[in-house]
Amino acid sequence: MHLSPKPTNNADTFSDEENGNQLFPVFIKLNKLRTLLIGAGNIGLEKLTAIVNNSKHAKITIVAEIISPEVYALVANHPLINIKQKSFDVSDLNDIDIVFAATNNVILNEEIRAVTHERGLLINVADKPDLCDFYLGSIVQKGDLKIAISTNGKSPTIAKRLKQILNEGIPAELDETLQNMSALRQTLNGDFSSKVKKLNKVTQSLINPKKSFAEQNIKWLIWIAAVLLIGAIGFSLWNTEPAFQTFLINIDPLFYWFLGAGFAFALIDGAIGMSYGVTTASFSLAMGLPPASASMAIHISEVLSNGIAGWMHYRMGNVNWKLFKILILPAIIGAVLGAYILSSLEHYSSYVKPVVAVYTLFLGGVILMKAFNIKRKKASDKIKKIGLLGFFGGFIDAAFGGGWGSIVLSSLIAGGRHPLFSLGTVKISRFFIATLSSLTFFTMLGGKHWEAVVGLIIGSALAAPIAARVSNKISAKSIMVAVGIIVIAVSLRSVIVFILKLI
Structure with a gap:
């Protein structure tokens, strides 16, 4: 004033x-x-x-x-x-x-x-x-935190643009920190100087936070788990599966199709944080893979790609570790259970396949709707039952070949969570979910359709570091519209083919 x-x-x-x-x-x-x-x-x-x-x-x-x-x-x-x-x-x-x-x-x-x-x-x-x-001035508000922007009357447009940037850059969770600091302030005794010293000591952790063991060693945890899983599977197959040896010696042309698909779908997934599972599942079903084998191929390929993407997001500081701890255990339990049930129904793949196609058709519609109607709730309305969300997302993802990003990431963002931190947390959680569900699938099914598995592994791994860096530089709406249309078209084709066979 x-x-x-x-x-x-x-x-x-x-x-x-x-x-x-x-x-x-x-x-x-x-x-x-x-x-x-x-x-x-x-x-x-x-x-x-x-x-x-x-x-x-x-x-x-x-x-x-x-x-x-x-x-x-x-x-x-x-x-x-x-x-x-x-x-x-x-x-x-x-x-x-x-x-x-x-x-x-x-x-x-x-x-x-x-x-x-x-x-x-x-x-x-x-x-x-x-x-x-x-x-x-233009106002940025996160709960009790309020920031006013003024350009001295020179350019309201610049003020509004800065408001948009700050609204996206400041997480809604900051208000929770503010409330905690207020509660702490009420408990402090002594004169003003001593209170300031105590508050400075507490807030020092915001600048140089003490990292947990997982945060300090996440790089090695990811690489060790990925190498051990893929190494163990490869060694086991080389010694027990002649078909796998034949595949390595005489590469099936189908491998190149899945190599390209893995690269393209992982690039899309890294840009918008969802759709790798649903797009790959739709593609795999269209290429003739049974649902359980398709889901196994998807999740084994996700081990390396999500490990790389998760590590990249960790390096860029995009992981909310508190959210990760609440999400991960229920998600793993749901994923293992979903993988076990789907693998048990492998003999009935001709009946399961249209069910999965209908599911991916539905998710394609969901992605398309979200592209035109992305809304975030206020922080006070943000989703509370994160553990239940993780279990449901993990189960659906494993049982139907995809949906973790579409279900969990979209729910977190719609519930008021910051998009970038939600994306990083969901990606690094997906690594552990993919690892455990892959082990379940491999134990139940053994080696099948390795032209698809190896193609997806290499293609998605090549795309992962690129996707993490361009995740906030591409128009999410354009990609989501394209993905939604493609998934709907491919899924609809699978449903129509099944109906025609019945007729």
């Missing part, structure tokens, strides 16, 4: 441009003041919305000859707002502390400013920075 300058002579007069930004940032308790808003058209609605969004209990009087229906609709939910449908006169300034002029009449706005200053009141005049005593 700034007061209008009242120069005594020209020598003492300096413009804002000569002195830089002269605004003094303050936060006003509008719920303690009496506010007058003059004008109730589109401009008035914009001002009114800004006020009530930041101060729901503000006491506001609206004066205007014409009241828009949108203003009436907004006022209906705020009983402290009073409407006077009339022309403005000086008596409207009685018992008022602060004024907003939002009419589209330039002369009237200037007259309102003049009489307001005679009363010693502060005024904001819409779209007229030179007439304003204070500006309304």
Whole structure:
């Protein structure tokens, strides 16, 4: 807020441009003041919305000859707002502390400013920075944390753009940290200096947090688990499966199809955090693989690709370890159970295949809808039953060949979790889920369709480091639309083929 300058002579007069930004940032308790808003058209609605969004209990009087229906609709939910449908006169300034002029009449706005200053009141005049005593900045809010942005009236567009960047960059979980710090502050004893020292000691962990064993050694845990799993499977197959030896010596052309598919689908998955399972499952069924073998191929290939992607996200600081600890154990249990059930039904693959196709058809529709309607709830509404979500996501992912990202990641983001941290956590969790479900599939099924397995492993591993780096540089909406259409088309084809066979 700034007061209008009242120069005594020209020598003492300096413009804002000569002195830089002269605004003094303050936060006003509008719920303690009496506010007058003059004008109730589109401009008035914009001002009114800004006020009530930041101060729901503000006491506001609206004066205007014409009241828009949108203003009436907004006022209906705020009983402290009073409407006077009339022309403005000086008596409207009685018992008022602060004024907003939002009419589209330039002369009237200037007259309102003049009489307001005679009363010693502060005024904001819409779209007229030179007439304003204070500006309304772009606001970023995460619970009790509120950040105001001002460009000194030079460019509201830049202020709005910065607001978008900060809204995405500041996690909603920061409000939880703020509440914890407030509770801690209430427990501290001693003088102000001692309290500051104690709070500084606590907040030091935000800058240099103490890492758990898993955080310190996640790189080696990922690589050891991936190498041991793939090495053990490869060694076992080489000694017990002549077909696998034949595959390595005489590569089936199908290998190259799955190599390309693994690369493309892993690249898409890294960009939007979902759809590798559902796209690969749809492709595998279309290529003739039974559902259990398709899911085995998908999950074995995900061991290395998700290990690499998870490591990349860890290096970039995109993992929420608290969320990871809650999510991982139920997810592993669900994945192992889903893999066991699907493997047990391998002999009935001709009947299971259309069921999986219907499921992937449904997920294709879900992906397509999310592409056009991505909404995030407020932090207060964020999802609570994360363990149950992890179990359900792990089970569906293993039993139907995919869905972990579509179910878990989309639910976390829709529930108010930060997209980038959710993506990193889901990717690193997927590594451990893929490892355990792969072992279950291999134990139950043995070596089958290795042209698909090896192709997906190599293709997805090649794409993983690229995908992690471009995850926030590609239009997620465009990719999701394309993926949704492709999955629906391929799944629909499988369903139609099954129906035609029945006929």
